[in-house]
Amino acid sequence: MSWLHDNPHIKTIRVAASDLNGVARGKRMPTQFAQGIEEDGTRFPLSALNLDIWGEDIDDSPLVFEAGDPDGVCLPTERGFLPMPWLDNPSALLPMWMYREDGRAFDGDPRHALAAVLKRYADRGLTPVCGTELEFYLVDDSGKDLQVVPSPRSGKRRPGAEILSLRALDAFDNYFTALYDGAEAMDIHAETAISEAGLGQFEINLSHSPAMKAADDTWLFKLLVRGVARQHGFAASFMAKPYPEYSGNGMHVHFSVLDKDGNNIFDDGGPNGTDVLHHAIAGCMNGLSASALILAPHGNSYDRLVPNAHAPTSICWAYENRTAAIRIPGGSYKARRIEHRVAGGDVNPYLMLAAVLGAALTGIEDAQMPPPPITGNAYDQGLPQLPSAWGDAIDLFESDDRIARIFPAELISNLVATKRQELQAFAELSPEEQIDLYLDTV
Numbered sequence: 001m002s003w004l005h006d007n008p009h010i011k012t013i014r015v016a017a018s019d020l021n022g023v024a025r026g027k028r029m030p031t032q033f034a035q036g037i038e039e040d041g042t043r044f045p046l047s048a049l050n051l052d053i054w055g056e057d058i059d060d061s062p063l064v065f066e067a068g069d070p071d072g073v074c075l076p077t078e079r080g081f082l083p084m085p086w087l088d089n090p091s092a093l094l095p096m097w098m099y100r101e102d103g104r105a106f107d108g109d110p111r112h113a114l115a116a117v118l119k120r121y122a123d124r125g126l127t128p129v130c131g132t133e134l135e136f137y138l139v140d141d142s143g144k145d146l147q148v149v150p151s152p153r154s155g156k157r158r159p160g161a162e163i164l165s166l167r168a169l170d171a172f173d174n175y176f177t178a179l180y181d182g183a184e185a186m187d188i189h190a191e192t193a194i195s196e197a198g199l200g201q202f203e204i205n206l207s208h209s210p211a212m213k214a215a216d217d218t219w220l221f222k223l224l225v226r227g228v229a230r231q232h233g234f235a236a237s238f239m240a241k242p243y244p245e246y247s248g249n250g251m252h253v254h255f256s257v258l259d260k261d262g263n264n265i266f267d268d269g270g271p272n273g274t275d276v277l278h279h280a281i282a283g284c285m286n287g288l289s290a291s292a293l294i295l296a297p298h299g300n301s302y303d304r305l306v307p308n309a310h311a312p313t314s315i316c317w318a319y320e321n322r323t324a325a326i327r328i329p330g331g332s333y334k335a336r337r338i339e340h341r342v343a344g345g346d347v348n349p350y351l352m353l354a355a356v357l358g359a360a361l362t363g364i365e366d367a368q369m370p371p372p373p374i375t376g377n378a379y380d381q382g383l384p385q386l387p388s389a390w391g392d393a394i395d396l397f398e399s400d401d402r403i404a405r406i407f408p409a410e411l412i413s414n415l416v417a418t419k420r421q422e423l424q425a426f427a428e429l430s431p432e433e434q435i436d437l438y439l440d441t442v
Contacts, residue, residue: 003081004034009090013081015042017074017096018110018219019049020415021297022348023441026096034081037094041075049098050108050414053298053441054425058417063108072098072106079216085182086227095216107408110350114215117358117406125260128357131208132218135249135345136225137242138172138200139235141439144432146242148200149234161197161246168195169202175232179204182224188217197310198246208254211353218251218349226440238345239438240296241303248304248311249345253356254329256337266336271319273328273336275367281317282370283363284326284340284356288315290400291355292386292393293419295343299390299426300438304344307379312341314383316374323378325386342386346442351415358406390426394419 004010013034016026025048029037047063049072057064074096084091098106105112121128140147140157148157151171162168169176176193183190189207196203204225206217222238229236241248256264257280266277288295296302304311310322317326327339340356362368374381387393397403398416429437 004031004092007083007090007092010083010092011089012091013037014084014091014093015074015096016093017044017049017098018348018350019051020108020110020348020351020411020418021051021053021442022110022219022222022350023051023053023055024223025049025051031092034094038076041073041096043071044074044098045069046072046098046100046106046108049106049110050418052418052422052425053437058414058421061414061417063414070101072100074098077111077216082186082220083182084227085178085185086224086231095220107410108414110348110354110411111215113407113411114212114350114354114357116408117354117361118211120361121257121357126265127258128211128255129208129258130211130214130253130255130353130357131206132214132349133203133205133250133252133254134218134221134225134238135196135201135203135251136236136238137198137249138175138202138229139237139242139439141235146435158200161199161201162195163197165195169193175228178231179225179228182228183221186220186224188221188224190221196247198248199243201247201249208256211255211357215349215353222349235439237439239435239442240298240301240344240346242435242439244303247309250304250311250341251343251345251347251349251352252339252341253343253353254337254339255357255360256335257360264334264336266338267333269333271333276364277328277336277338278370279363279366279368280338280360281326281328281363282368283359283361283366284338285315285317285370286368287355287359287362287402287406288325288342289387290396290403291359292342293397293415294351294355295347296390296393297348297419298346298438298442299423300434301344301346302388302390305342305386305388312378313386313388314378314381315386316378316381316383317370318373318375318378321374321378324374325378328373346438354406359402362402362405390419390423394423
């Protein structure tokens with residue numbers, strides 16, 4: 001209660017957990033109930049974390065009618081209360097995660113899935129450190145068709161992309177200032193902002209942090225980016241491909257792994273990196289097809305994964321090459337790391353980091369070795385390809401043994417049922433309805 005005591009202007013609180021799609025599910029209540037929530041948690045149906053993208057129950061889910069739709073117990077994460085700067089009335093958010101009545105972690109909770117992967121690292125004396133790069137579009141969705149937001153400075157709509165343009169950033173200076181102020185208030189360490197290759201597209205990098213904080217920061221930052229945009233009269237969207245003719249939104253993740261003494265186990269003091277780095281690369285590559293459903297979770301996601309559109313389509317790795325799915329950036333050897341470039345902006349950050357770090361750990365555990373790194377344009381080399389269809393990705397995720405090493409069986413079956421239900425309904429939507437579906441939800 002100390003944070004609320006120091007912030008007496010807060011009048012309402014929200015308690016929320018992430019469902020499998022990364023959507024915040026929760027409750028609103030007056031602050032007078034905060035102490036009880038902090039001490040004892042609150043109750044949600046277990047099925048609340050296994051809804052489809054429309055927020056509907058999953059047909060024939062064992063969590064619903066078969067089991068009597070029982071409650072789970074949601075307890076606060078270590079994050080504690082956070083301000084919600086995008087709301088007009090002073091409010092605070094308390095992030096939660098789900099447990100069963102008997103105290104066991106609920107295996108259908110994506111945050112617990114990441115925690116289980118991180119425990120496997122910790123059991124080996126290892127700590128992953130991650131930083132995410134979030135791409136998003138600022139969009140005027142007030143009319144029938146999406147448009148670039150008019151410049152608040154000139155009132156003009158810029159007709160094309162402006163890569164690394166200070167003019168584009170300066171046009172939305174009030175928005176970005178509010179965004180950075182909000183991130184600071186929420187203890188999210190936002191770094192560089194740039195304009196990107198799409199029409200009204202931007203990217204913000206979050207600082208490298210222990211993996212769970214990185215996932216929390218990313219989940220919370222997406223809420224902040226969208227909320228502050230609405231405050232300013234437009235939308236911000238992380239959907240994978242809002243404009244067919246422009247680049248999609250990615251969420252690249254950079255990660256290294258530290259030993260118990262804080263040493264980077266990928267750094268050998270030279271340009272190649274350690275054997276462990278190569279084991280992790282191999283694990284990431286070998287897990288790409290099976291984890292495509294996590295990295296590209298929605299119908300729109302596969303519109304992004306096309307050749308020559310700034311998104312990787314080939315299963316390969318390389319040093320300092322942005323056409324590869326797995327890139328080893330240049331720079332200081334002490335900062336030797338893997339950049340995993342496949343995920344879209346529409347992912348659930350907890351599942352994405354669990355899939356990426358889990359695949360890397362599988363490679364480390366099995367001492368796998370990758371093929372030689374590529375050079376040149378990966379799109380032109382006839383390499384093995386990522387799944388290009390949503391249904392194929394669902395089938396691979398359900399059946400692959402590597403996924404079973406990373407995720408609990410309950411989460412696998414829940415996610416597969418969710419995505420099959422969404423796949424069937426998505427096929428009946430018009431292109432306009434598909435955009436309306438994903439613009440604000442993912």
